[in-house]
Amino acid sequence: MIALSVNLNKIALIRNSREGNYPDVVSHGRTCLDAGAHGVTVHPRPDQRHIRPDDVRNLAALCAARSVEFNVEGNPFAGPMGSYPGLLPLVFETKPQQCTLVPDSNDQLTSDHGFDLTRDGERLVPMIQQLKDAGIRVSLFMDPDKSQISLAKEVGADRIELYTGPFAEAVTNQSGEVEKIFAEHCAAAEHALHLGLGVNAGHDLNLINLRRYRTLPGLQEVSIGHALTVDAIQMGLADATAAYVTCLAGN
Ligand SMILES: CC(=O)[C@@H](O)[C@H](O)COP(=O)(O)O
Numbered sequence: 001m002i003a004l005s006v007n008l009n010k011i012a013l014i015r016n017s018r019e020g021n022y023p024d025v026v027s028h029g030r031t032c033l034d035a036g037a038h039g040v041t042v043h044p045r046p047d048q049r050h051i052r053p054d055d056v057r058n059l060a061a062l063c064a065a066r067s068v069e070f071n072v073e074g075n076p077f078a079g080p081m082g083s084y085p086g087l088l089p090l091v092f093e094t095k096p097q098q099c100t101l102v103p104d105s106n107d108q109l110t111s112d113h114g115f116d117l118t119r120d121g122e123r124l125v126p127m128i129q130q131l132k133d134a135g136i137r138v139s140l141f142m143d144p145d146k147s148q149i150s151l152a153k154e155v156g157a158d159r160i161e162l163y164t165g166p167f168a169e170a171v172t173n174q175s176g177e178v179e180k181i182f183a184e185h186c187a188a189a190e191h192a193l194h195l196g197l198g199v200n201a202g203h204d205l206n207l208i209n210l211r212r213y214r215t216l217p218g219l220q221e222v223s224i225g226h227a228l229t230v231d232a233i234q235m236g237l238a239d240a241t242a243a244y245v246t247c248l249a250g251n
């Protein structure tokens with residue numbers, strides 16, 4: 001079974017466009033879980049463009065109460081900014097089941113690349129160990145590069161999250177590159193599995209490209225937010241979530 005972790009960033013983005021708490025991120029997270037999602041993902045960024053520290057705290061409580069997986073993503077190198085305490089302090093405070101480290105800089109529109117562990121690996125080793133000592137599973141956001149994935153194992157990661165942006169773009173553009181890119185992802189996943197790493201995936205996955213991507217060898221979890229939220233505008237959040245669960249089940 002491939003787990004669906006719904007990323008609630010875009011619910012928070014809409015909430016932040018007004019004062020107040022409408023839409024209520026936790027309430028929408030509850031709706032996703034009631035509709036069959038296996039967990040919740042958030043990506044608190046230092047500029048708090050969407051997910052805020054209190055969202056992380058409140059969703060941690062929801063996921064604990066529902067005994068479902070909470071996945072907190074972010075750049076471990078980005079320091080505090082205003083009320084954002086930094087990723088690791090927030091993660092150690094809220095103790096999610098999984099922390100996915102992502103090499104995003106503060107000025108990026110969105111996540112658009114995996115780690116370069118030849119450059120950053122040494123800095124990550126103690127952070128990864130601290131997270132694992134706290135009982136938190138560590139996933140690293142990676143491009144489908146086998147040599148980099150070998151380094152992910154060396155620095156102590158439990159899982160990798162394959163960055164699926166280029167794959168999604170190839171499907172959307174109906175480029176002739178789809179099968180070539182997917183084959184690279186399959187080779188990367190097989191390599192990760194051979195090393196004993198778990199395999200997650202995410203970024204721009206949707207109900208169309210997921211029909212192919214769900215066949216990736218050993219895929220354990222997808223985190224999906226942007227497209228699912230857009231689908232929810234047409235379908236409603238519960239039905240959109242259920243549609244992704246159904247798709248992941250092979251239907
Ligand atoms: C790491 C990744 O691809 C996504 O999880 C990320 O959360 C997208 O961030 P935005 O929602 O800010 O675009």
Ligand SMILES: NCC(=O)COP(=O)(O)O
Pocket residue numbers: 007041073161201202203204205223224225226227228
């Ligand atoms: N890690 C991927 C994620 O959480 C959601 O990415 P997207 O579906 O919003 O592109």
